[in-house]
Amino acid sequence: MTTAYVLPPAPTPSLPVVGTPARFAVRRIYCVGRNYAEHAREMGASGREAPFFFLKPADALLPVEGSAPTHLPYPSLTQELHHEVELVVAIGLGGRDIAVDEALRHVWGYAVGLDMTRRDLQAEMKKQGRPWCIGKGFDASAPIAALTPAAQAGDLAQAHIRLQVNGQERQHGEIAHMIWNVAETIAALSRAWTLQPGDLILTGTPAGVGPVQPGDGISAQIDGLTPLQLVVD
Structure with a gap:
């Protein structure tokens, strides 16, 4: 029996996938707070605190498509829009604990x-x-580049993570410098929520977060993954 809806269902948020026209349907977007020690210090914290999480709506996703820069709309109500570059983990097998x-x-x-x-x-x-939530979960607040399947991504534990604004480097760190690594983060998150296929985890940002303005170009890279390019407008 076909389900009838009083309004048409919203489109499913999704990401491009390297090497295939198929797309990765997104269910939830989890984010890890203060997961690099230097960033924790610049935000007024220190030490290896227990991991904490917040969420963005799935439709806050802004897929970064192709090689041309994707347009990032400058959001309302703010005079201080900040960038935070992160390694994104896509869950393919769900589970709890x-x-x-x-x-x-x-x-x-x-x-x-x-x-x-x-x-x-x-x-x-x-x-x-x-x-x-108003500071984190607004429209287009999660720009994400094409997904690389795990088997093709290489050893990301040794990868560098970088972000430039108008060609000037703002953030540069190493995935190895995470306070809680990817496996530890997944384990901790799965104690609070049952993870499902389609979930994304933004795993934290290195030091150097800062503001962008309309007209700025943002470039971000992690070794072994598709880079991200945006223009703020």
């Missing part, structure tokens, strides 16, 4: 992504002790 030594079996692929942040709104919500 996943063991660390089994976690990488659940990974379908990897990509370069950004956690765009309305920093002024986030800071104000923090000051008031309120949820800061």
